[in-house]
Amino acid sequence: MLVAEALSSLSRAHREVLTETVMRDRSVNEAADILGIPLETVKTRVYYALRALRIVLEERGVAT
Template identity: 65%
Template sequence: MALRTGKSAGQMAPAPMHEPAARAFRSLSWAHREILTETYFRRRSVNEAAASLGLPVEVVKARVYHALRALREACEAPG
């Protein structure tokens, strides 16, 4: 069962992160954490994130791609 946010009845809150994933997320650069926060945790589209951050859409797309790669690598890293 998913939790609902207070913003609207149709939006679902993402599941809480487990500690290894949270640790990997915290190891990312500020720009990668920011872009994933906008697109995943706040559930904004690329266009919405671009408007919110004052960035071109293509920059947001590239940052999401690189942030997800960095997160995957951080999750796979030993330790």
């Protein structure tokens, strides 16, 4: 529940890439194809999405 709430605070673009790569266990190549965006964009978004998620979780008292 806490992670779902934290995910909802991210931008739509960040949620999409994390959903495809982490939750659906797809490669960044597969996520790029599914989302219709360049591979490098997926890689960049995953990086920044994970950073943002970590910050949100830390603000909610979850140790990372």
